[in-house]
Amino acid sequence: MGASSDVMHDFVTQEIRRLYSTYNGWNITSRSQKTEYDEVISLQRFESGHREIVKVGVTFAKEINPDLINTVTIPERSPDGTVARFSAALVLPLNADTSAAPGNVAVHHMHSFAYDGDSLIWLKKPVCASAGAAAPSAK
Numbered sequence: 001m002g003a004s005s006d007v008m009h010d011f012v013t014q015e016i017r018r019l020y021s022t023y024n025g026w027n028i029t030s031r032s033q034k035t036e037y038d039e040v041i042s043l044q045r046f047e048s049g050h051r052e053i054v055k056v057g058v059t060f061a062k063e064i065n066p067d068l069i070n071t072v073t074i075p076e077r078s079p080d081g082t083v084a085r086f087s088a089a090l091v092l093p094l095n096a097d098t099s100a101a102p103g104n105v106a107v108h109h110m111h112s113f114a115y116d117g118d119s120l121i122w123l124k125k126p127v128c129a130s131a132g133a134a135a136p137s138a139k
Contacts (some may be wrong), residue, residue, distance in 0.1 A: 009039060011112040012044060012058050016041060019091075019108055020054065029079075037061070038068050050082040051063075051088060058091045062115055064100045065103065095119060 020026035025045035032040045034040060039058040057067060057072040068090075078084040089106040092098065095113035101107050114123055 006037075008037070009062065009115070012039075012110060013041075015108075015110055015112065016043075016056060016058075016091065019089075020056075026054075034068055034071060035065070038065060040068070040071055044078075046096060050102045051078050051080075053078065054086075054087050054089055056089045059096075060093060060113065060120060061080055061092075061096070062118065062120075063097045064090065064092070066100065069100065069102065069105065072101065077132070094123070 012077065016028075020043050025047060026043045028041055030042045031046050034057075036042055037060045041056045041058065043054045043056065046052075051075050053072055053075055055072045055074075057064075057068045059068055072088040072090065075086040076084075088104070089104065089108060090098075090101055091108045091110060094109045094111075096109075098107050112123055114121055
């Protein structure tokens with residue numbers, strides 16, 4: 001059997017790949033599950049003679065878990081021992097509370113999930129009417 005993952009994390013992976021594109025040299029090097037839905041993803045690239053590492057914390061909670069912030073802000077060592085440029089980021093649903101995020105951590109909002117009050121909702125893409133669809137006829 002193949003590996004399976006949660007559909008919610010599949011949407012987030014697409015969003016992380018949009019933010020940190022492989023076209024710009026970013027590669028996902030590791031993933032670790034913090035809790036049931038919190039995840040930490042490490043990305044690396046080699047740019048202009050320097051290795052860059054970004055640790056991205058993903059959460060679906062309305063408030064950021066302090067443990068996730070601590071994990072994301074701990075610098076990661078480069079696998080070859082060179083000094084790397086390190087940064088941290090968080091990916092959260094729209095309307096989540098970002099007040100606990102430190103100033104040195106980039107905050108990105110998901111385009112697929114948002115909070116409506118206390119409920120996490122899935123934001124679907126709007127359906128466009130196609131030219132071949134039956135339109136009401138004017139008589």
